[in-house]
Amino acid sequence: MPMLWESILIFMVHATAVSSDQHRNELCKGNRDEFGFTLVGHDYKSSYADNVGRCFFLCSTDERCQSATFFWNTKECKMNRETKASRPADFVKNPSATYIENDFRAKKGSTSSTPGSSCKDILISGDAQGDGKYWIDPAISGDPFMVFCDMTTAGGGWLLVSRFVMKTHDSFLDSRVESNSYRTILPNFNSNKQFLFTNGFSQMKQDTGFTQIRFYCFKKTTGRVFHIMTNNDAKGSDVLTFFTSSDNQPAACGSFTRLADDNSTLAERCDRWGFPNYNTWGHTSHLSDLRLFDKPAVWRNTIRVWFAGDAAAEYDRDGDAGSLSLGDTWQVFVR
Numbered sequence: 486m487p488m489l490w491e492s493i494l495i496f497m498v499h500a501t502a503v504s505s506d507q508h509r510n511e512l513c514k515g516n517r518d519e520f521g522f523t524l525v526g527h528d529y530k531s532s533y534a535d536n537v538g539r540c541f542f543l544c545s546t547d548e549r550c551q552s553a554t555f556f557w558n559t560k561e562c563k564m565n566r567e568t569k570a571s572r573p574a575d576f577v578k579n580p581s582a583t584y585i586e587n588d589f590r591a592k593k594g595s596t597s598s599t600p601g602s603s604c605k606d607i608l609i610s611g612d613a614q615g616d617g618k619y620w621i622d623p624a625i626s627g628d629p630f631m632v633f634c635d636m637t638t639a640g641g642g643w644l645l646v647s648r649f650v651m652k653t654h655d656s657f658l659d660s661r662v663e664s665n666s667y668r669t670i671l672p673n674f675n676s677n678k679q680f681l682f683t684n685g686f687s688q689m690k691q692d693t694g695f696t697q698i699r700f701y702c703f704k705k706t707t708g709r710v711f712h713i714m715t716n717n718d719a720k721g722s723d724v725l726t727f728f729t730s731s732d733n734q735p736a737a738c739g740s741f742t743r744l745a746d747d748n749s750t751l752a753e754r755c756d757r758w759g760f761p762n763y764n765t766w767g768h769t770s771h772l773s774d775l776r777l778f779d780k781p782a783v784w785r786n787t788i789r790v791w792f793a794g795d796a797a798a799e800y801d802r803d804g805d806a807g808s809l810s811l812g813d814t815w816q817v818f819v820r
């Protein structure tokens with residue numbers, strides 16, 4: 486059976502190359518082969534191959550294989566989970582190697598055999614196909630799972646971490662999916678009540694290396710959208726530290742950017758956030774495991790972000806606390 490596939494594949498490669506004037510040596514290689522280069526640190530398997538064409542064949546018939554390096558001296562064919570596009574820093578010169586890309590490869594994130602490490606990783610690899618479900622395996626555990634990626638908002642690459650949505654009038658009565666394990670929480674993107682605790686969020690930061698958090702809240706009764714993302718700089722990084730591993734309340738102003746649809750009063754007034762001090766994230770009485778949802782941003786006695794996922798969930802409180810309407814949405818993403 487493998488021999489048959491090999492014949493068909495070689496036929497296909499020849500058929501596409503015959504019309505060009507390429508050198509004979511290039512006939513059995515992919516379009517994206519590069520002599521004198523290799524990708525280091527992402528190989529999962531090594532096989533013997535007589536020649537570069539055989540290495541190309543081995544890679545293109547292994548569903549995990551994104552690219553391979555053929556070493557001319559040792560005739561070793563090293564197969565990689567990544568490509569030079571997804572890991573440019575690891576694409577290096579090597580005079581006795583040829584880098585080959587699998588032209589038949591499954592897009593990263595599209596199958597459980599080719600998981601990304603995060604939504605951002607899939608986006609950077611050029612394999613994003615709109616908002617939706619993707620496979621990831623942040624810890625390279627060999628046990629991937631499916632998550633929801635927002636690949637369009639503010640440049641895309643956002644992994645949905647937590648949310649509460651009023652899908653029906655009784656949504657607030659649904660049981661919460663809550664855990665300290667991101668593996669448990671992230672695949673529950675269809676649940677309208679998923680909450681990841683601080684320790685799990687911290688573990689996730691270690692494994693995926695996310696550098697930004699995005700908060701989205703909409704509450705119909707107040708008619709405002711609160712939509713911000715932390716900046717990808719030192720001030721934004723302090724906010725990530727607060728939500729993963731420290732009780733020091735970081736500065737609010739200068740730590741985030743408002744997104745195009747944000748029309749909230751809260752995001753306008755970062756100078757009023759915080760307790761006991763102004764211009765800070767969080768509230769000193771709410772530094773628990775739940776801080777990502779429990780008053781991450783508070784304007785004392787005026788407005789607060791709080792998505793507890795029960796009747797008390799609220800945003801932009803203006804005397805009318807608590808009441809929920811269909812479509813009210815609280816979401817947290819990272820990238």
Ligand SMILES: *[C@@H]1O[C@H](CO)[C@@H](O)[C@H](O)[C@H]1NC(C)=O
Nearest residue numbers: 707708709710746747748749
């Ligand atoms: C804020 O934006 C939302 C969503 O676009 C819209 O429904 C709402 O009317 C806006 N509110 C104000 C006060 O402009």
